Amino acid sequence: GAVVSQHPSWVICKSGTSVKIECRSLDFQATTMFWYRQFPKQSLMLMATSNEGSKATYEQGVEKDKFLINHASLTLSTLTVTSAHPEDSSFYICSATRPGGRNEQFFGPGTRLTVL
């Protein structure tokens, strides 16, 4: 149990376009979902925390108007990178916690974004 999927697994887009990434908990209802970004050979960087039906909480330095998060249901959260630029190219990973747990996070497989 505790499977998290992400779609797409990779995406290439032109500068200035928007890209939407989906994160789904497949076999549980997620208490909370998290979005991370990871540049090559660097550590995970938490971007935001989201709960179903409420606004996401963004980490300091993360632009909420650029990285739009919608947590539409207990099993789905989306991250939209708006007006993407080459510096937004990165590995985006979501994770989720489940009810009754001790806040262990289950990670999706990640989405590799390349902005040309």
Add this chain to the structure above:
Amino acid sequence: QKEVEQNSGPLSVPEGAIASLNCTYSDRGSQSFFWYRQYSGKSPELIMFIYSNGDKEDGRFTAQLNKASQYVSLLIRDSQPSDSATYLCAVTSTGGFKTIFGAGTRLFVKA
């Protein structure tokens, strides 16, 4: 001082040896401690969690927690080349509202 500190490595051990990965944390009220493994180009996967002082064993993995010293470790027995990865220590803050990840230790197991 970083909230969760790990030696970045790389830690190199021969196949069959015990790999010892260490982590210290600053929040004395932390209650939950996790170890994740991340292969290159992949996302992290949970391998162990521990809440109580002492040792917790799961197969070849043993997590050790010492809250007084604010120290948590992961031992990997009979290390295999397939264990070569980055190991992330994660600690949940007081109240459980936030999980802080360390930067990870790269482990290389030589065949």
